[in-house]
Amino acid sequence: MKECTQSSSGGAKLTEEQEFLLRSLDDLEKEHSNGDLDDNEYETLRNDYTHRLATLTRSLAGFETPSPSQNSRRYLWWIGVIAVVGIAAGYAVAQSSGLRAPGEPLSGEIDRSPRNRLASAQSLFFANDLEGARGVIEEVLRDAPEMTEALVLSAQIHERMTNPLAAIRQLDQVLESEPKNIDALTLRGWILVRIDEPDVQIEGIRSLDEAISLQPVGFDPYVFRGFVARELENDFILAIEMYEMALDRDPPDAMRAELTRIIEEMSSELQPTAE
Amino acid sequence: MKQRHWISWFCIALVSSLALVAASVADDPPATEAERAYEIKATMLCPVCDGQNVLESNAPVAAAIRAQVDELVSEGRSDAEIRAWMARQYGKDVNANPPRTGIGSLIWIVPVFVAVASTGFLVFAFRKWRVGRGSELSDDDVTIVSSLREPT
Amino acid sequence: MLVRGTGSYVVIALLGTFGVAVGFVGAIGGVMTLVSSLASKREEHHRRAITWVFVMAGGCVLAVTAMEIGLLRDDFSMQYVAANSTRATPVLYKIATLWGALEGSLLLWVFVLSVYVTAVSISFRRRIEDRLVAWALLTMLVVCVFFLGLLVGPADPFGTLSIAPIDGDGLNPLLRNHPLMAIHPVMLYLGYVGFTVPFGFAVAALVTGRLGEGWLVLTRIWTLIAWVSLTVGILLGAWWSYEVLGWGGYWAWDPVENASFLPWLTGTAFIHSVIVQERRGMLRVWNLSLLLATFALTIFGTFLTRSGVIDSVHEFSASSLGPLLLSFFALILVVSVALVGWRGDQLRSPGSIDSPLSREGAFLANNLLFTLFAFVVLLGTVFPLIVEAINGDQLAVGRPYFDRMLLPIGVALLLVMGIAPTLTWRSTAGAVLGTRALVPAAIGAATMVLALLFGAEGLGPVMGIGLGGFVIGSSARHLVFAVVRNGWRGITGRSGGGMVAHIGVSLLAFGFIASTSFSEEGEFQMRPGDRGSVAGHQIIFVDIVDEMDGLNRVVRAQIHVEGRGIYSPAITQYPTFGRPIATPSVATSFIDDVYLSLVAIPEEDSDMVVIRVLVEPLVAWMWVGGLVIAGGSLLAIVPGRRHVRADSEEVGV
Amino acid sequence: MTTRNVRTVRFISAAMGLILFGFVVMLATREGGTGTASRSPLIGQLVPAVAGVGLNEATFDVDDFSDSWVLINFFASWCVPCEREHPQLAEWSRRHKKDGVVVSVPFGDTEEDARAFFADHGGDWPVLMDGDAAWAVAFGVLRPPESFLVSPGGIVVAKWQGQITADEVDRVVNDLEAKAADR
Known part of the structure; x- marks a missing residue:
């Protein structure tokens, strides 16, 4: 063997190949007896090695495969197809995974988040598209049934669509999880006081008072409470106090004018009695 | 015997696909503001700390970005707007996700292209290799080999 | 300020410098001996190179010893010690300071390299007259010359200070608060540097034109040792990040982490595809290219970490080594590409594949996937540089990219890993596959259901967990049959050990998936x-x-x-x-x-x-999985060694 | 072997070689990662709103200083260069008693520490807490110290990363004033 190694490189190569095949056969038998190979595998591999070894030993120099003459145009066609498919797939992946610039459409999960949809429901509501707002908010509530802001907005929509019962139910749901939710307390009170039933109205006033006791930053509860004080309780002093509190809280100009007018009216009515 | 295998395979396939469907249904996209902010912070790199993201880094600038992301999210800005704002302030390399357009999109396209092309190449190679020499074992082979192996 | 620096202490630095010089001379001597005897075809002179190798190793041992003494004795007249150690540093970290900074880490690199080269010389001393072995040794010694050259000149670890400070500056605090920091770099270097050995043999095979399978058998064990060290090194690094960095993660797709991961990926591809070449004689060019690429990638990684080209958490302070390492990297690329181009025609394999649905088909799929994986990681790492070079834009490539691109590849790898052990060589009949894969598939499905019961969600994670179960099932099936037939020796050997390692990979995958998706x-x-x-x-x-x-x-x-x-x-x-x-x-x-x-x-x-x-x-379970992988690899190595030794004796006779 | 095969192998290795060559050239020609230079999209823009109550209880609004120079300095009590540049800020503040004001904004720091820092090092100019880090992000501050010079009229004209000196700032101030005089 040593002699062979030292002979020409081609000979060395063949010898090495032969050595390797012999070694592989030994290995194979060891592995088979170890149980690493099952009988089937062992047999196929042994036959294969044996055949290769025999072929080599017979020194059949040209065991190369006759390379099948390929139609080179068809070959190119295939390459083209693969390239096109590859680039298209790559482009698709880039489009679905890459970072988007602002303003690009299809901003993925973001626009579908309940919070975002709630915002669009709010804008629809303020634009007085009650049907549209209700459609959106119902979708939001289906995905996030516990979301308090959504519940409150939904109640607002119901109230505007003169369905006070549904509104109250949803507000109660909010208050169950967040007993100090000012918006819910205010709206609940406001709905209740307008139902012509003394007990219910008292409950409504209690609700409004609770909202005010939390010292909200918005003006709504004060306006409502003032309204109640003036129209239901005839308590002008409390009404004026409430309206003034509302004025302190930066209401829109139209309301400011209206409130100032009412306050003046009430004070002028009060004055004679006071004197 | 064979019949029973088909039944077992059918059961396995059924159970697996049901499990996978259940798994993908249970997975929901970020819903709350906190989850959105978390996503943004996790995919934004801290500009001074070499590869750590804003969520994990305790560098002051990361804290600043975190606070601002929370702020912007609660203002109702979209993810894309927030990312664009941070990229304007700190450079495009605060975004850990490469863009999908322009030259940056190559990083998505090239690997997919390579994958498709190399799979295609392998399919060709298989076809070529298959036309290999027949390797039926003859008795002659066995005698040659056994004579070779005897000395060792 | 206390002046010290004359007297006994400066001797240590001198000793170190002397050691490096001796090592350098030894390496050059070895290279020259081998070049002259290879050129003059006097095989009997090859043996002299071994002596030079011992000289080199002696020099390196001396240098490392000198550095450790300097560190342990707080010799702040040595620049390296003053810059990286303090009196208060605990002993363990003083020892570990050797690899805590740039120059010292190169010293460790050289030391490990010299140990490998010495081990190769000893184990091949009987075959040194073989031109293949001589060329392999020559290649390794050239690598030694380069790295020792770095220590002699641009990264001299034994610079001294004329005025020794009273106390040193100390290491970056992140590097001295966990004992893992003492082991992780050593394991990593054992892996990194270990790939020099198969690289040497690959170059030798190309140069001598002996492209048959002989050289593969020679390097099998070395490749496995390097691979298992690198695996353990990477996992320890991940563990260290987890225990120390404070953000609860262990892998950030940081350029330096990627740099250590890249050679692992190509190395893993190699240890699988090499089996195809051994069994079927195929994929010769491919296997050689994988080895060349693995080594080139280790040098590339070293370049990335030590040149300041890329910003990274793990980066050593930017140094002047960049151009040198880059030149060496370029040299390796030139040599590799030229050699493959030159010998390419002779690399045509005699083997053939009968059916894609066979063990070798699975190995091919495995290789395709691992190479793709490596390509994605490499592209993600260098892409910002490419974009910057083209249009000056600053981009970042972070976790979202790697997650999106690598998750499908990882899932496909698990699938192949599960199917492969149930396939037979050459071709597998559908019925056989149906029988063999049945139980593993059932286990996989059961794992998925179990995961769902424990609250797992998301298509990707649950699928990954199910495939992990499938892999465990098919590996365990293989092991059970082996053990039934052959007792406890059934779990040894390359296939037994490999299956154990696969189980480890599944455990690791469970840990990875659960901790990233459900935290x-x-x-x-x-x-x-x-x-x-x-x-x-x-x-x-x-x-x-x-x-x-x-x-x-x-x-x-x-x-x-x-x-x-x-x-x-x-x-x-x-x-x-x-x-x-x-x-x-x-x-x-x-x-x-x-x-x-x-x-x-x-x-x-x-x-x-x-x-x-x-x-x-x-x-x-990630760390447990790592342990199992390491154990499996060791099981795969042990009997393999016995075979090789028997073979070499046989050839020597 | 067929010549066709030889050609294929040579062709593929030549192509690989070319790609790798380009890659190495790219790496070789890249300058080392020196970090982010002082590129700021803010220069030439209107100064972002900076207003609030300072640590010394005085209110400050950058809009009220539209006829003087404003030097906005982001600092931290734990940052050494900040400590070193502090006397320079005092010096600049002294020079520009009439036509300029320094504003310090702690970055990555607590109010308590910032207060202690000013108690130790002096300085009578406004120090504003950047509550939710809105200003730091608006100015794109990376690490302290960072300073921004706002010209009369409220345009950001310069940005410095790292320690500054009064002279350095004044060079920009004088330059711009000279230009304005020319016009």
């Missing part, structure tokens, strides 16, 4: 006595300890994790280091880890702390 976190502002809860774990903030440790202010929070005990994450303000460093504390169990870290250093005299609590399920 929960919470952040609490707490005063002593406050409670918090994350993912069903109650934590109670018991007390705060605010103390000075030397000049450092250490704030330690004592936190009771219900059912686990008291843990104390800390945060330290080092006066010499800008922002405070948090040291997390982890309550580990096989079900989940409760990871506690302090977010910011509390104001003085305040007992309010901000605690980040992360609950990560199954993380511990």
